[in-house]
Amino acid sequence: MLQVDPNPIVGSDLDEIASCGLDWSLLNGANILISGGSGLLGSYLVKSLLNLNKLYGLDIHVVCLSRNIENVKKRLNSCLENPRLDIVIHDITIPLPGNFSRAEYVIHAASQASPKYYGKDPVGTLKANTLGTSHLLDYCVSNNTRRFLFFSSGEIYGSTTNLDLPISEINYGYLDPIKVRSCYAESKRIGETMCASWAQQFGLHTSVVRPFHTYGPGFDLDDGRVFADFVKDVILAQNISLKSDGLARRSFCYISDATRGFLTVLLNGLQGEAYNIANPYSDVSIRELANILQDLYPERVKSVNFVNQPTDDTYMKSPIQYATPSIEKIMNLGWQPVIGIKDGFSRTIESFLCS
Secondary structure (H helix, E strand, O other), X not given: OOOOOOOHHHHHHHHHHHOOOOOHHHHOOOEEEEEOOOOHHXXXXXXXXXXXXXXXXXXXXXXXXXXXXXXXXXXXXXXXXXXXXXXXXXXXXXXXXXXXXXXXXXXXXXXXXXXXHHXXXXXXXXXXXXXXXXXXXXXXXXXXXXXXXXXXXXXHHOEOOOOOOOEOOOOOOEOOOOOHHHHHHHHHHHHHHHHHHHHHHHOOOEEEEEEOEEEOOOOOOOOOOHHHHHHHHHHOXXXXXXXXXXXXXXXXXXXXXXXXXXXXXXXXXXXXXXEEEOOHHHEEEHHHHHHHHHHHOOOOOOOEEEOOOOOOOOOOOOOOOOOOEOOHHHHOOOOOOOOOHHHHHHXXXXXXXXX
């Protein structure tokens, strides 16, 4: 039997996902198309589905759409010989070929999620979330797809200053549509509206997930987001550099918890509904996260230092200070996060150290 991933941390994660109690028989015999399948979130979905075949003898065929062969080799190298995985190099902002095979389930996870792209390529960021969504929705209608799952983002809530916390799926804050930083959140909002519109007009079953800050093995250490910088500091055995006052708070969700959430919504999500995917129990300030990592790896990190560094003008960090999410809605589907912040970041760092 082909190994899905040789990394012991990832392998353990995949087995935990497989044992979560969802009715996997619903996917048996299905073709599942995943756009952005070589990204962090998409690649964990690809591996999770292939692992179900391995553990339970299912026949799930996965089609991974990616525009970047290097990311495919980086994140899915161990899966490339798997007969139930097809890799298709394709830019989702271009329509799929007319003879593209039918998929019973479509997951649209292709997106430029890192803020480092918002200044460098705002147009590309917009297109993946709008044109890409349109092309996949049209494909679903033409092929009588059972379910379409759209990856939105916790960023769609905008400025949460005047919102009651925790943020539920019906609370929305302010976004300035003429700020380039809004290219990601605004296009995710329109992507959600597109899902609702195709569902209304064509009867397509659509659901939406809104991931908050998700991390885990395989993420880009040069992502630019602060948690990636911190993990990189630990791996390189250097002091953690804090480039702000560290007071902003984030809810960090480990990738195996998030993946279970995505699959829960794919199988059990209600038509036209959106679900937060987050871990409010791992809500910490940036400064607290730095201290947690130092405590976990005192032999590698001697101190947390506040530094003043010139910022990259193309990196557009979030202006949001607090964004604690509510997960009550998805908990009603039977999901909740189980990996705490210390365990999650330990797994993440160990996955890099042992690879």
